[in-house]
Amino acid sequence: MTPLMEVHDFAVGFGSAQPVKGVSFDVTAGEMLAIVGESGSGKSLTALGLIGLLPSHARKTGSIRLAGRDLSDLSERQWRSIRGREIGMIFQEPMTSLNPVLTVGEQIVEVLRIHDKIDRRSARKRAIELLDLVNIPEAGRRIDDYPHQLSGGMRQRVMIAIGVACNPKLLIADEATTALDVTIQAQILQLLDNLRLNLNMAVILITHDLGIVAQWADRVMVMYAGRKVEEGLPQPVFEHPYHPYTRGLLAASPRAEVGQHYRDGPLLEIPGSIVSSLHEKGCAFRPRCPDARASCGQAVPPIKLISDGRYAACPLVPSQFGRVSHDALVGA
Amino acid sequence: MTSSQSTALSPSLLVAVGRSTEIASPPPDAAEAEKEWSYTRAPDALSARSAYQSRRGLRREIRIFLTNPNAIVGVLFLASVVVTALLAPLLYPGDPLEMVSRPFLWPGQNADYPLGTDSMGRDVLAGIVHGARISLTVGIVATALGLTIGIGIGAVAGYFGGWVDEVLVKIIEIFQTLPNFVLLVVLVAIAQPTVTTVTAAIGIITWPTVARLTRAEFRAIREKDYVLAARSLGYGHARIVFAEILPNALPPIIVTSSVMVAGAILMEAALSFMGLGDPNRVSWGSMIGSGRDVIRTAWYLTALPGLAIVFTVISLNLISDGLNDALNPRFSEERR
Numbered sequence A: 001m002t003p004l005m006e007v008h009d010f011a012v013g014f015g016s017a018q019p020v021k022g023v024s025f026d027v028t029a030g031e032m033l034a035i036v037g038e039s040g041s042g043k044s045l046t047a048l049g050l051i052g053l054l055p056s057h058a059r060k061t062g063s064i065r066l067a068g069r070d071l072s073d074l075s076e077r078q079w080r081s082i083r084g085r086e087i088g089m090i091f092q093e094p095m096t097s098l099n100p101v102l103t104v105g106e107q108i109v110e111v112l113r114i115h116d117k118i119d120r121r122s123a124r125k126r127a128i129e130l131l132d133l134v135n136i137p138e139a140g141r142r143i144d145d146y147p148h149q150l151s152g153g154m155r156q157r158v159m160i161a162i163g164v165a166c167n168p169k170l171l172i173a174d175e176a177t178t179a180l181d182v183t184i185q186a187q188i189l190q191l192l193d194n195l196r197l198n199l200n201m202a203v204i205l206i207t208h209d210l211g212i213v214a215q216w217a218d219r220v221m222v223m224y225a226g227r228k229v230e231e232g233l234p235q236p237v238f239e240h241p242y243h244p245y246t247r248g249l250l251a252a253s254p255r256a257e258v259g260q261h262y263r264d265g266p267l268l269e270i271p272g273s274i275v276s277s278l279h280e281k282g283c284a285f286r287p288r289c290p291d292a293r294a295s296c297g298q299a300v301p302p303i304k305l306i307s308d309g310r311y312a313a314c315p316l317v318p319s320q321f322g323r324v325s326h327d328a329l330v331g332a
Numbered sequence B: 001m002t003s004s005q006s007t008a009l010s011p012s013l014l015v016a017v018g019r020s021t022e023i024a025s026p027p028p029d030a031a032e033a034e035k036e037w038s039y040t041r042a043p044d045a046l047s048a049r050s051a052y053q054s055r056r057g058l059r060r061e062i063r064i065f066l067t068n069p070n071a072i073v074g075v076l077f078l079a080s081v082v083v084t085a086l087l088a089p090l091l092y093p094g095d096p097l098e099m100v101s102r103p104f105l106w107p108g109q110n111a112d113y114p115l116g117t118d119s120m121g122r123d124v125l126a127g128i129v130h131g132a133r134i135s136l137t138v139g140i141v142a143t144a145l146g147l148t149i150g151i152g153i154g155a156v157a158g159y160f161g162g163w164v165d166e167v168l169v170k171i172i173e174i175f176q177t178l179p180n181f182v183l184l185v186v187l188v189a190i191a192q193p194t195v196t197t198v199t200a201a202i203g204i205i206t207w208p209t210v211a212r213l214t215r216a217e218f219r220a221i222r223e224k225d226y227v228l229a230a231r232s233l234g235y236g237h238a239r240i241v242f243a244e245i246l247p248n249a250l251p252p253i254i255v256t257s258s259v260m261v262a263g264a265i266l267m268e269a270a271l272s273f274m275g276l277g278d279p280n281r282v283s284w285g286s287m288i289g290s291g292r293d294v295i296r297t298a299w300y301l302t303a304l305p306g307l308a309i310v311f312t313v314i315s316l317n318l319i320s321d322g323l324n325d326a327l328n329p330r331f332s333e334e335r336r
Helices: A043-050 A076-082 A104-116 A120-133 A152-163 A182-199 A210-216 A234-239 A244-251 A326-330 B002-020 B027-040 B043-054 B059-066 B069-091 B124-160 B162-177 B180-190 B195-222 B225-232 B237-273 B284-294 B300-327 B329-335
Strands: A005-014 A017-027 A032-036 A059-066 A087-090 A170-174 A202-207 A219-224 A227-232 A304-307 A310-312
Touching: A005 A043, A017 A043, A017 A059, A032 A043, A032 A182, A032 A210, A043 A059, A043 A170, A043 A202, A087 A152, A087 B225, A104 A120, A104 A152, A104 B237, A120 A152, A152 A182, A170 A182, A182 A202, A182 A210, A202 A210, A210 A234, A219 A234, A219 A244, A227 A234, A227 A244, B059 B069, B059 B300, B069 B124, B069 B300, B124 B162, B124 B195, B124 B237, B124 B284, B124 B300, B162 B195, B180 B195, B180 B237, B195 B237, B225 B237, B237 B284, B237 B300, B284 B300
Parallel strands: A017 A227, A032 A202, A032 A219, A087 A170, A170 A202
Antiparallel strands: A005 A017, A005 A059, A219 A227, A227 A310, A304 A310
């Protein structure tokens, strides 16, 4: 099965800074791929790059292929026919992502009329169907509401309705549930999951919530400082994380385990923060890595296939195979 | 490879789906649940909801505007001026510049000329009624012209930014460094002073204000999430500018435009006062100008058209204030 989207060595630079330093990954049709990493790891820039919305002064290299078609050097006009029709996107803030002066219906009708070239009446009918599809009750009445009359969860549903209006092959959800409370998060993710199964649509889920990844993603890709550091199925990645950064992320997430209650001590953290990566020679995670060796500072470790479908970018992986206890991570 | 992965994962996925159907049911269940809920919904909740529904869109702003007594006074006075101007040919057919009676009839002296006659024996009330046409036409058309140029240039500068913005801002600054009224006088003096040229000249000197305001609004709104969202849906520049950003940028522009009408009326009056207006048309400014010589003996000749200007401008300012209150979201939230 050929992948729907192939990203090869995609990099983004601004001036002397290089926030995305070459990531490669595939997305298969109907698959939910999660990209995780802390703020500044280049997740959102990668997502914007996939839909051609990077600022004009950004330098992009590498290739992006969608269903075999190279998207790297499309004109703005060609991009417009891809955005919304082939690739949809939903953003983090449902409160501000809808235009406040247009009704929900007008906003859905507009995108349908641009891409599907249908008349106003059938566009409106389709808009009501779409609101129904995203589980908005009384879609026929809600369609004439303005965004300020809807709750955050409702607005994110509307955003999803707009995003999937033209049956895109790929939907990018950039932190789409971060601004919502946990119950609504679960509903929205359930909705996305149903939609991608029903519409055979691939979803790229960008998040820093590992719980969401574990429950919903088919595959997970961990990014650190603009590079992919680990990739695999969620269960193996979370049970046997290879890269020290993934281990750190997992250790830093609260879990229902002994020793995780706040009374038993603070939650673990990864010391330090993402360092400015100019003139970097070795592994970007080296300053924060509990297992760093002198050799880590020599060259950037390449991402290697460790076992079937599992990739990691750490030279120490084979020697550290196996479940890593929290104590080992804290180290001292 | 990936397909085998997803099959390997499917049991856990199914578990996940099964677990969360309790939280969010798929469409058919949701519809059923909706029916059940509508059955148990309290009647007051239903009525409250319909009341909420009924005042959506512009109605809220209109309601705020209409509960403002100042704005009502302004609208009523301006409406009466507009009606007078529209009815002028019926009320006073013929040329208001015609001599109809003996000069210097004071207001109230002769019932046929309630506001008296001027130094040439022309009917003052006829002049004021016809003058309203000129003042309003010039005010509205000049503002429309200024708005069109200003919004166009401001939108392009604010939306595209970069060198386009720099060039346009420089042009705006050139206009702003020139004293407005001097530029106006020069423009009118070069062209023949007719109503058209005066209107065009006023439009040309007022657009930079609108352009600056529009540019500032566009620069702020350009960064909003919904503009990024619109771009992510494949919208073109024109659609984003006119359908997405402009409606959001309009409230301050609308408020400014009502003040601009007042400003244009004043500028036209000032030009006419200086004798630079259209000599063949009577306007409030030209009436004040011709009454100036006899201001000590027949002050009513300057005072009456002056009052017409004052009240019209005040009513426009009251409307502007009312619009500002109604269209400024922060303010209207407090009043709600």
